[in-house]
Amino acid sequence: MLKTLFGGNAKWQSPNADDRLTAAAELAADDDNLKTLATSDTDARVRAVAVARVTDVATLKRAHDDTDADVREAAAKAWAACLNGAITSDLPLAVVAAAIKEDSPIAAK
Numbered sequence: 001m002l003k004t005l006f007g008g009n010a011k012w013q014s015p016n017a018d019d020r021l022t023a024a025a026e027l028a029a030d031d032d033n034l035k036t037l038a039t040s041d042t043d044a045r046v047r048a049v050a051v052a053r054v055t056d057v058a059t060l061k062r063a064h065d066d067t068d069a070d071v072r073e074a075a076a077k078a079w080a081a082c083l084n085g086a087i088t089s090d091l092p093l094a095v096v097a098a099a100i101k102e103d104s105p106i107a108a109k
Contacts, residue, residue, distance in 0.1 A: 012036070017043040024049040035059045044068035051075050057082070 011023035012033045020037060024046055027034040038050035039062045051063040051074040060082065063075035 017041075017046055020046045021049055024053065027053075029053050029055045038063055044071055047071045048074040051078060054078065055082075 010033070011019045012027060014020055014023070020041060020043065024034060024037050027037075027050075034050050034054055035056050037046055038054045038059050039047070041047050041050065044066075047063070047066060047068065048070045051060070051066075051071055054060065054063075060075055060078050063071055064079070066072050066075065
């Protein structure tokens with residue numbers, strides 16, 4: 001609130017990628033701003049850090065098809081955690097099947 005009053009941007013909105021990396025490490029796993037960083041940040045490092053922490057299934061689906069290999073790897077590891085019960089969401093069978101399909105990264109399998 002104070003940043004809004006005094007004109008500053010939140011870290012996750014900073015033009016500096018290092019600030020956004022810090023924000024990705026600090027935001028809550030279910031924060032919508034973390035989901036935004038995971039799917040649409042311009043820096044792949046930021047997307048990878050955010051994806052590794054996000055718990056939203058839709059966000060993980062989008063990250064699985066990211067153009068950057070590190071982001072896809074982070075998504076695969078997050079899917080693996082999801083499938084191992086670390087994320088407490090009910091996954092549709094189609095999501096489980098997609099995560100363990102034959103051409104999925106080793107981390108997902």
